[in-house]
Amino acid sequence: MSLLEVRGLSKRFGGVQAVADLSFTVDEGDVVALIGPNGAGKTTAFACVAGFLAPDAGEVRFRGRALRGLAPHAVNALGIARTFQIMRPFPRLSVVRNVMIATLGRHPDPREAEARARAVLDEVGLAARAAVPAGALTLAERKRLELARALGTEPALLLLDEVMSGLTETETERIVGLVGAINRRGIAILLIEHVMRAVMSLARRIVVLDHGERIAEGTPAEVAGDPRVIEAYLGEEHAGAAAP
Ligand SMILES: Nc1ncnc2c1ncn2[C@@H]1O[C@H](COP(=O)(O)OP(=O)(O)O)[C@@H](O)[C@H]1O
Numbered sequence: 001m002s003l004l005e006v007r008g009l010s011k012r013f014g015g016v017q018a019v020a021d022l023s024f025t026v027d028e029g030d031v032v033a034l035i036g037p038n039g040a041g042k043t044t045a046f047a048c049v050a051g052f053l054a055p056d057a058g059e060v061r062f063r064g065r066a067l068r069g070l071a072p073h074a075v076n077a078l079g080i081a082r083t084f085q086i087m088r089p090f091p092r093l094s095v096v097r098n099v100m101i102a103t104l105g106r107h108p109d110p111r112e113a114e115a116r117a118r119a120v121l122d123e124v125g126l127a128a129r130a131a132v133p134a135g136a137l138t139l140a141e142r143k144r145l146e147l148a149r150a151l152g153t154e155p156a157l158l159l160l161d162e163v164m165s166g167l168t169e170t171e172t173e174r175i176v177g178l179v180g181a182i183n184r185r186g187i188a189i190l191l192i193e194h195v196m197r198a199v200m201s202l203a204r205r206i207v208v209l210d211h212g213e214r215i216a217e218g219t220p221a222e223v224a225g226d227p228r229v230i231e232a233y234l235g236e237e238h239a240g241a242a243a244p
């Protein structure tokens with residue numbers, strides 16, 4: 001049994017079929033990347049998995065259990081945490097307080113919640129910034145805080161929505177290392193990412209979306225050589241290179 005099973009997932013917004021009959025699985029301890037052009041439906045698929053949106057059709061199962069109708073906090077309590085592409089930390093609260101909002105769910109004792117929050121900040125490399133208001137963090141630090149808030153809920157499956165976008169190469173490499181380390185301690189990862197080097201080095205399998213549909217799936221090597229993928233996605237770069 002897969003850890004996460006998405007089957008026939010569909011979601012429409014007015015005239016836009018954002019996700020169309022999408023199926024994929026994530027195994028225990030796996031790293032799966034969801035890639036595709038802007039507007040392909042990746043974030044919508046995440047929102048359906050994590051309980052932020054109700055799908056029009058299809059099913060999401062986590063450890064065999066159907067998630068239909070569960071609110072985000074209930075999905076989170078089962079062991080799925082997500083980061084947000086548009087980050088919304090509480091800017092006036094300190095970094096450690098922001099993470100405590102996440103750790104209090106599993107550790108109602110505030111001292112225990114704070115200890116857990118500090119451990120997570122240590123893991124993501126933000127321990128030295130614990131007392132700073134979240135609003136004062138740099139972009140790279142906010143990405144780490146977003147990771148810390150998700151990790152603070154002690155998930156078995158972590159959904160990462162473009163945690164590397166806008167970072168420098170060095171910062172990206174560090175986040176790749178961090179995500180790899182998180183995975184090695186047993187947390188499965190479903191990753192939306194445009195930074196292809198990061199996808200290729202982290203993912204064991206890649207699912208490619210275009211116009212809400214899965215157009216390819218495979219290992220990084222298989223997907224990189226798939227003509228449909230090159231046309232729909234990687235093709236943008238190739239087309240640019242071929243232009244006169
Ligand atoms: N809340 C919403 N209301 C209306 N349209 C939406 C909403 N969220 C996403 N969409 C549309 O659904 C499509 C998929 O969006 P999204 O899932 O954000 O794609 P991606 O994350 O792959 O860039 C896009 O056409 C987008 O404009």
Ligand SMILES: [Mg+2]
Pocket residue numbers: 042043044085
């Ligand atoms: Mg998105």
